[in-house]
Amino acid sequence: MLLTYIGVDKVAKEGGVFFNLFVYSGSIPMELPEVYPACEVENKAMRGSPPKTFFLTRKNYYIEMPLTLKYALRPNSQNSRQLKKSVFTLPLYRSAPVLEVRLEDFELFAMDRLRVLKGISDGLSRGKKPEEMEQLEKDLWRANMRHPEASEVVNKDIISHFVLRLVYCRTEDLRKWFLSMETTLFRYRFRHESAEAQRALMAKFGLSYKAVSSSEFECVKDKLGQVARSLGQPLPTADAIFYKVPFEEVPELVAGRRVFIHKGNAYIASTQVVSLVATQFRSHLSKALILTNRKWTSTMREQEKDRLAPIVEALCTSYLGPDYSQPKGFSEISVKDIDDLAKSSFPLCMRHLFEKLREDHHLKHGGRMQLGLFLKVGAERFDKEYAYSIRHNYGREGKRTDYTPYSCQKVISSTPGVGDHHGCPYRHFSEENLRAALNKMGVNSRAVEDIMNKVQNRHYQLACTLTFEAVHNSSCDAGINHPNQYFSDSQKILQSKIQSAPEINN
Amino acid sequence: MTKEEAENGRDEMEIDGCEQREAIAIPEGFNPNYLKVFYDGKHPGCDQSYFGRREFSFTLENDIYLRFQSFYSVSELENSIREKCPVKIDIGPVYSVDPAKRRAYAQTGDNVFTPVERELIFDIDISDYDDVRYCCSGADVCLECWPLMTIAIKVIDTSLRDDFGFNHILWVYSGRRGVHCWVCDGKARRLTNEQRAAIADYFRVYMGNENSHKKVSLTGPAFHPFLARAYTDVLRNFFEMKLLSSQNLFSTEERYEKILDMIHDESVTSELRGKWQENRRSTTSKEDINVIRWEQLKSLLQSGKQKGQGLRRCIEEIVFSYTYPRLDMEVSKHMNHLLKAPFCVHPKTGRVCVPIDPNQCEEFDPTAVPTLSKLLQELNMGGLKSEVDNDWDRTSLGKSIRFFRTSFLQPLLKSCKEEIESSYNAKLQQSKNSINW
Numbered sequence: 001m002l003l004t005y006i007g008v009d010k011v012a013k014e015g016g017v018f019f020n021l022f023v024y025s026g027s028i029p030m031e032l033p034e035v036y037p038a039c040e041v042e043n044k045a046m047r048g049s050p051p052k053t054f055f056l057t058r059k060n061y062y063i064e065m066p067l068t069l070k071y072a073l074r075p076n077s078q079n080s081r082q083l084k085k086s087v088f089t090l091p092l093y094r095s096a097p098v099l100e101v102r103l104e105d106f107e108l109f110a111m112d113r114l115r116v117l118k119g120i121s122d123g124l125s126r127g128k129k130p131e132e133m134e135q136l137e138k139d140l141w142r143a144n145m146r147h148p149e150a151s152e153v154v155n156k157d158i159i160s161h162f163v164l165r166l167v168y169c170r171t172e173d174l175r176k177w178f179l180s181m182e183t184t185l186f187r188y189r190f191r192h193e194s195a196e197a198q199r200a201l202m203a204k205f206g207l208s209y210k211a212v213s214s215s216e217f218e219c220v221k222d223k224l225g226q227v228a229r230s231l232g233q234p235l236p237t238a239d240a241i242f243y244k245v246p247f248e249e250v251p252e253l254v255a256g257r258r259v260f261i262h263k264g265n266a267y268i269a270s271t272q273v274v275s276l277v278a279t280q281f282r283s284h285l286s287k288a289l290i291l292t293n294r295k296w297t298s299t300m301r302e303q304e305k306d307r308l309a310p311i312v313e314a315l316c317t318s319y320l321g322p323d324y325s326q327p328k329g330f331s332e333i334s335v336k337d338i339d340d341l342a343k344s345s346f347p348l349c350m351r352h353l354f355e356k357l358r359e360d361h362h363l364k365h366g367g368r369m370q371l372g373l374f375l376k377v378g379a380e381r382f383d384k385e386y387a388y389s390i391r392h393n394y395g396r397e398g399k400r401t402d403y404t405p406y407s408c409q410k411v412i413s414s415t416p417g418v419g420d421h422h423g424c425p426y427r428h429f430s431e432e433n434l435r436a437a438l439n440k441m442g443v444n445s446r447a448v449e450d451i452m453n454k455v456q457n458r459h460y461q462l463a464c465t466l467t468f469e470a471v472h473n474s475s476c477d478a479g480i481n482h483p484n485q486y487f488s489d490s491q492k493i494l495q496s497k498i499q500s501a502p503e504i505n506n
Numbered sequence: 507m508t509k510e511e512a513e514n515g516r517d518e519m520e521i522d523g524c525e526q527r528e529a530i531a532i533p534e535g536f537n538p539n540y541l542k543v544f545y546d547g548k549h550p551g552c553d554q555s556y557f558g559r560r561e562f563s564f565t566l567e568n569d570i571y572l573r574f575q576s577f578y579s580v581s582e583l584e585n586s587i588r589e590k591c592p593v594k595i596d597i598g599p600v601y602s603v604d605p606a607k608r609r610a611y612a613q614t615g616d617n618v619f620t621p622v623e624r625e626l627i628f629d630i631d632i633s634d635y636d637d638v639r640y641c642c643s644g645a646d647v648c649l650e651c652w653p654l655m656t657i658a659i660k661v662i663d664t665s666l667r668d669d670f671g672f673n674h675i676l677w678v679y680s681g682r683r684g685v686h687c688w689v690c691d692g693k694a695r696r697l698t699n700e701q702r703a704a705i706a707d708y709f710r711v712y713m714g715n716e717n718s719h720k721k722v723s724l725t726g727p728a729f730h731p732f733l734a735r736a737y738t739d740v741l742r743n744f745f746e747m748k749l750l751s752s753q754n755l756f757s758t759e760e761r762y763e764k765i766l767d768m769i770h771d772e773s774v775t776s777e778l779r780g781k782w783q784e785n786r787r788s789t790t791s792k793e794d795i796n797v798i799r800w801e802q803l804k805s806l807l808q809s810g811k812q813k814g815q816g817l818r819r820c821i822e823e824i825v826f827s828y829t830y831p832r833l834d835m836e837v838s839k840h841m842n843h844l845l846k847a848p849f850c851v852h853p854k855t856g857r858v859c860v861p862i863d864p865n866q867c868e869e870f871d872p873t874a875v876p877t878l879s880k881l882l883q884e885l886n887m888g889g890l891k892s893e894v895d896n897d898w899d900r901t902s903l904g905k906s907i908r909f910f911r912t913s914f915l916q917p918l919l920k921s922c923k924e925e926i927e928s929s930y931n932a933k934l935q936q937s938k939n940s941i942n943w
Contacts, residue, residue, distance in 0.1 A: 264671025
């Protein structure tokens, strides 16, 4: 079977424009299991010589792209249209350009970009510092997003982004992850752009702020200096450019107390503009993902259940581990059994929460969420059966919070406060407490040292993996990246031990 | 209780329904829009469905929760409160559609049921300070530990006004162990969850968790202006003038050890420990031992022989640990969190959740707040002489209600009207322009 090119066809639908990407072959593919009626193809007005036969196969792709696209199908990609060169190489992904793409590239590009995003996600969950992250992003981009033809680099960037949009639009969890990683990526790439390019990008977002005048600068100079010192940065010079923007537009700078705020306005330094732009980028992408998801759930999923749906699903699960959002697990297990399971198969973060719950009959919100979702019992049942204390102020209905169990990344990035017991013990415990907890789990002293070593290097998931291996006396090559994975892997090992035990006796 | 709630309900209605009361300058001449105002008493620019989309939640006896109640008029709300007699009334967000009919909308599949406006709220519970107060614990509160709440009000209120530029802020005693804050400016009501979280994080100082020894972490060589102001204007004074002595922070070995734990220098801690252990055997001074020890600690840390800013920072870290406001972050971060309505009666204490004037919050005494039984007594004493409408004026609640109306409600109402007026005029102008064009 020879699948060579894909074409893109515009299919106008209500409420939007869909583009049907389909595959056709250059020869008559006798061996194709199913041939779709050729009448699905409406626009055959192609430049160059049209192919003799036009088949749609099971491997058709159907993606939604807000692009103004015309057929440009030619066997030789060298003839493909180029993007118009601009001062910056960083696309905003508002609309995809006119381009053509080989089928194999379609999936490969997406995988390559996914490697970049996954690398960023891992870096963040290991608590890397901003400078380390910047280097990591550079390395990842260089390693994965190159293209033998220089002219195709931007196309690869854009195609891979739009394919992943479709893959990651489908659940709240996926959207959140994609949004967060793409924004992080955008942020670092923006920083690499020249000042001129940055200004051009700002203008593209419609962010035209006037610099703070020198007389106003004099009035707030002391405060700006105070903020700079609090961040360990040099004091702003008289010619430094500051912008005054509503604080709502730079939430992350507000959250980190990295700006001076006065009467609702934040004074941002020119180096902080990236935050303003990233916020815009994020909000555009967030809206686009919701729209894409609506289209996907309303029409595309059903239409594509044999074609695109399996591919889309494969693309996200192959990299993010199994899907733990489907409720199954503890719903049938009694409280008594959970006591035993907690000792044998809970990761430390959950075991600690469970013990605290047993002791105090109460957990604060963060802890109840982390443990409750891990156990996969609804918040209500959790309160009734496990916590014995109810605070009903949390809107359950209407709030479309997603109730999928927390991944390691989420647990690690949480910020437990006074009275809180959630979070990742490897990150949030003091060394002393962590050692005590590991001893209690029965980890031998040599393994404890190895674990502490990982903790010092901020490899929290690796520390958890080592704990798993020590406790189960068995290797865990995949590594731990989800508390529920820890549990199911643990159960698998324990079950197999139980099954193999009688054989040894016989 | 029904009475106060009804009062409150009516006030809410005024905001939301934007009833016109004060005379404002109206251009002469006939305008069909004036006629509309004339007929239904509402500003043509006001959104009539607004109040009906607000969620109320009633808690009945035996922990029965009635969520997603909505009302189209004051009398409807009043009647429902009288009929159900809730022990607690919570106010939720304004949703995109009437929350009582959310199920009908849910079937359309297009997630249209979502919060669109909500006051920015803060919830501070004194039970979150249990590791730094020795007079009470849990839900108990007394005049010795209440200053912790006063500090929180001062620090947060100043920042909300000066930093964030909000004007319509209501502080309310929660009836038992803490305070609630409602920021009601239009701009605040329309904040996204992300922006709310950013403000909450701006106020957050990492205090360590149960399993790490570190208490506060104040990084960087200097304070952010907000923290610097909080420290010099509020925290330091309260710590030294009030809490140090009232909480007896250095009086026993166990207590001062907790503070010494926060100094990461063996030589300093052992020197202080030595002094204080001796000192215990020969306490002759009349001065407060807590003050003496604090001064000793400070002078040792500030003395020239101690190197580095790190150690001087310890003083500030100790003060922050013992005084800095501890917010319940989750409450502020999401639009759809419920919060108890002002003027509810706390079912355990019988106290009315009265507003607190942030300018005079030092004088607020949670133990002297009017209780339901006291109010009933006062009403009975008054006999039948006055009109029903002004009953509350004769009680000890009168002052609170007057404060609520004059200091909070009327200015808010005025700004809501201005907002409606100006957006309406902008709309008119726009449509005029498009016609001209």
